[in-house]
Amino acid sequence: MKPERWNDPTKKIIPHQVGFTAPPHDFDAAPHDFLRIAPEGVGAHGRLIHAGEYAHQLSQRVDNFHKLEEVVHCMSNAGADVVGQVGTNWSHAGGKTPADIRGFCDRMEDTYQVPLHMAGMSLVEALHSIGAKSIAVNGGYFWPDWREGTTRFLADGGFDIHYSGNFVDHGLMATQDEVNEATWIFPGDFAMRSFEYVAKQAPDADALVIIGMPNFRRADGLPLRPVSILREIEEAIGKPIIASDCALYWNIFRTLGVAPQGDLPHILNTLQGDKT
Template sequence: MKPERWNDPSKKIFPHQVGFTAPPHDFDAAPHDFLRIAPEGVGAHGRLIHVEEYAHQLSQRVDNFHKLEEVVHCMSNAGADVVGQVGTNWSHAGGKTPADIRAFCDRMEDTYQVPLHMAGMSLVEAAKDMGAKSIAVNGVYFWPDWREGTTRFLADGGLDILYSGNFVNHGLMGTQEEVNEATWIFPGDFALKSFEYVAEQAPDADVLISLGMPNFRRADGLPLRMVSVVREIEEKIGKPIISADCALYWNIFRTLGVAPVGDQPRLLASLQETAA
């Protein structure tokens, strides 16, 4: 149960407190990107799941899924208002369905009085809230079993999959081994090129979905602002895009009852209009 003292706003450091967790061995950009578009009064704290030996295998996510509850428990004790889980594959690993994840998240909130939003589940929820029925999937860097599992999860959520492929399928990289060696970091022009390819393969898709959030690099080597990248590509290809982390941010903002500021893709912009 969440400590009683956090019911007193005067005891909280920030009016709105967000906890993030990401897969083991990942210094994730999500808290930083989130705070770039968060209004004043929102604070974020991160806590990695700890696994001694980790190789990003789906089986390891299944074996360590229970550690998500430990994160929620810790964040509840620290006074978080909501927890966001980064890492799309944790939702579908082990054959889990949207119904399974919804039940798990509901149990976390009932037990610790803190809503938990998971990236994979947020993709399903965002697509449905946008009224999408058919989608095309940009698997970006995702390994084949990651992409297949996430695509199955999206289909289990009632979405019609018109296309699914990653950087290798798009002709941007030669092999999956080359993709893996990049450690999630890719040239900035991959963003537009990959989405253009996906849009061409499925012109009738209501929405394009990015399964992960690659760390695209500017010409000077610094990271691109991901929410700005999504917005700019939407404008160029004329299709709405839902990326896993942006869908997660949207769920967090909705839970907090605040709207994002500054640059944001269409999904977040629609939330801002609703909040206004």
């Protein structure tokens, strides 16, 4: 149960406190990217799930899924107002469905008085919020079994899948081993090139989805801002683009009751519409 003292806003260091959890052995960019678009008065804290041996296998996500509850418990004790789970592929691990994840998140909130939003479930909710019925999936760096599982999860969420493929399928890299060796970091031009490919494969899809947001780099090696990339691609392609991380941020902002600011992709702009 959440400590009673956190109900007193004068005891909180930051008015709106957000906790993030990420997979083991992975320094995730999500808290940093989130704070770049968060309004004043929102703070973030991250906590990695601990696993001594970890190779990003889906079976390991199943074995460690219970540790998500440990993170929510810790964040509740520390006074977090909401927790966001980064890593879309955790939602579908072990064959879980959106109904399974909704039930798990509801139980976390009932037990610890802190809402939990998982990236995969947020993607389903965000797509429903814009009325999408059919989608095309940009798997980015996702391994084939990650991509297939997440695509199945989205289909279970009620969407007609017109296409699903990753950087290897797009012809941007030769093998999955080459993709894995990049450690989630890719040239900035991969973003536009991959989405252009996906859009051509599914011209009738209502929206394009990227299920694992890569860390795209500028020519000088510094990170590109994900929100700026997505907005530029949306304008070029002419279709809504929903990224799993951005869908998660959207859910967090909705829970906090605050509006984001700055250069935002489509799904965060829907939040501003909700508040008018």
